[in-house]
Amino acid sequence: MKHIMTINKANLKESAAKGGCGNCQASCQSACKTSCTVANQKCEKDEK
């Protein structure tokens, strides 16, 4: 494309279909104890 460059896989929809195993980290247990962020965590499904 000439005008638009997509820089990622845009795969949130596929992640929903295969997701929800719940084995990832609880969001508040990392380095934030006051301002919650989720998108900076990683999927841990493979480790299950």
Added chain:
Amino acid sequence: MIHKYYLGGLYIVLDVNSGGVHIVDEMTYDLLDHVAPPFAEECPQDVLEKLSDKYDPQEIAECYAEIVSLYEERILFSPDDYEKYARFTTASPIKAMCLHIAHDCNLRCKYCFASTGDFGKGRKLMPVETGKKAIDFLLEKSGDRKNLELDFFGGEPLMNFDAVKEIVRYARSREAEFGKRFRFTITTNGVLLDDDKIDFINQEMSNVVLSLDGRREVHDRMRPAVNGKGSYDVILPKFRKLVQQRSRDKDWYVRGTFTKFNLDFSEDVFSLHDAGFDQISVEPVVADPKYPYALTEEDIPAISAEYEKLAQRLLENDRKGQHFNFFHFMIDLDQGPCAVKRLRGCGCGNEYVAVTPDGDIFPCHQFVGNDDYKMGNLDDGTFDTEMKERFAQTHIYNKPACRECWARFYCSGGCNANNYQYMGDVLKAHTLSCEFEKKRVECAIMLQAMRSLDQGDAE
């Protein structure tokens, strides 16, 4: 839904529901102000006319075709079809716990949400037996979850470190029997760190959060000892030692808090880097506006500008080969958490609970001390499953502001405790925190986009 913004010289368009991140030219950016589904085969004449004084109509038509093509690929203006997952993933096992091993502290941090360590309930250390009951509770309630997280928190957990050691040993002794793996974290101000504690922490804790605010004068102003003296010079060498001796495959962060007194907090981030740390988290204080250090609406422009400045400086550092992690800008645009995870924030009160020295159970550390939110007690075996169910329902589709927000799959609904404390309802987004979070997400995505472009150039 899309969200578009211009930052760092890039025109960025996010497709909220697919997670798509698109870098576009200025014409596309402008065109997106005028077009949305349902799309026609050709760019509508009135749109061409609106933009014809700035762009060539043939180019606009080309651009329109590209937008329609991405729409058909479902990575632009894609629909939100995740609500069904919010409904059927409610009854989660409990997999994480904040263990308040000490409701006492040897610092007197002025912004402490825990009333200088005791949460307003008197200074206490957790007995080992209570800690063991907490481990049993977690093992029993964790269902099929394999990874169990336990954060030793306070107050200051090093004030009760013998109990920490004993509880860790006890938990480890039960891992095989239950088929679980404990991941321990400790959050410390560092005052009592010594060689033995550093060794134990580096051996057993998968993550360590080291409280350090940045520049010496900033840190010492807000984090004095009981005698009023600053703590920076006492703890800095101890933190350095811990980090130097820590295995690189284990996590750690120096974590600071910024307030109205240091709105130029990027200086603190870089001060921490200059002091020898490359895993850094610095967050806005959340406090009642009556306090002089509290952040308020009027600070939003300054803080937004500071996040932008920080992102630019991080990028410059990257390009000089001096990369370091800033926790709130870490974002993996391809391998992040699944959409189901993103429907709820921390999971407090549902997947995550806090336990006090008395064995009382609360939805999280921020709710400790608020008896309306006591969920039960380890000694009498009570646990309020109705309250757990209420917290399970705190997903983004039950939070009116989140339903409409472009950042909902990045922040996942924010902090329920902040919502309750400052908006009076766990389902009402704490708007000030939202503004900061949205700015961080914009900066984080811009940074990742720039890194992708830099890599592309290198190739």
